[in-house]
Amino acid sequence: MSGDLDLRTLGVALSLVTLSTTLLLCVAAWHAGREKGLRHWALGNFALMLGLLLNVSQQFIHPGLSVVLANGLMALGIGVTWLGIRAFKGQSQPQTGPIAAALMMMLLLWVFRFHVDFLPARFAVSSLILAALSMLCAKELLIKAEQPLRTAYWFTGFIALFCAIGLTIRAVASTTLFLPLEAISDSPMQSVTLLGAMVAQIGLASGFILMTHYRTTMALHTLSQRDALTNTLNRRSLLEQASQVLKLASEQATPVTLIMLDADHFKRINDEFGHQTGDAVLCHMVSRIRHHLRTNDLLGRFGGEEFVLILPGLDTESARQVAERIRLALCKQPWEDAKAPVHLSASLGVACSNQHGYLFDTLVAAADAALYRAKSLGRNRVELAQEPDKNLQDQMALRLLSQFRHNLDV
16 A cells, blocks of 8 residues: 555545544534533634645645645634633633734745745644644643643643644654655655544544533532532531531641621511622622631531631630621621612621530530520620530520520511
8 A cells, every 4th residue: 555545544534533523522512501612622623624624635626725725724723722722711812823823824835835835844834833833722731720620631731732742843854854855745754643633633622521521520519519699618518528627626636616607687688678689798798708717717608697617726715806807897898789888797606616526516506506695685796605514594595585586587
């Protein structure tokens, strides 16, 4: 079998592989909804496919199409793929770069085909421009990222880097091997290039779909852990993470303090301003609370307008100061409505593991009792949980009275 037939067969096979990956990315983009990047990758693959089909048809169509336009489309395809990666990451997409690279490619190839017919120069120009665009893709992907997305990034990025290195070697080889002009297009270098491109096409398409899959998986995992309105931990996730923190603190004999916070007169806000305003006020309250938390603190929505804070490493007095700062911040910074500011206050109960142990339910019960004591004493205050040996009947009576007043919202 002649080398010419082998190259032609490889070219057709590469075109078919590119067509298949294009269709695969088109289907994925169709079902991706608002997921960014897939449409760029499908469009980039389509441009690559057209360029390859034109390039393998050099014996049948004009060189202006099979050489100049074909390589321009391939450069544009990789450039659009780079834009898709940036779109996937939520970054800007400077469209002038890929267009300029494609136009420069076409201009130089036109010169080295119709003005100075020099095949090694055409190989070098096309290889270097395609290598530069591939290197841009690799640079965007070979970064630190959260797992498992980092695995998909690096898998795809190393394939793009492999393409860039291979194309650079091709450019150097085409200008330094001093092969006869008729031998360059039939050299083993061409076969290796086509085989490498085929593997890269399959790998890149797989990597892009893997990136999308991992992004969706991470989003679903986040949704399962987060409250949809406030983006705080939901109750189940709060229990899981708080239990881990308490277990570690128990082993290290370090304190952990739980704060329970409840917005005062929140029913009145809903009744007077509407539930949409109430939702906005809750989000505002959460944003103010976050300003006073550390990166290792936990914040979760316990139910309605009640929130639980887990503060590892803080004893009762230190946590009381944090709670007081949060209370003052909520009082001093009302939520600004279009009609009038909505003033907000909160009552807080504080319970520490030094007095109540490292069981989450026990700390919640102690902080809850302190919270309702704050409610019964006039709201908008911080109360510390009582010692476990205090009169339980007095605590229960106070809790029932506070609950009654809370239900009446008086």
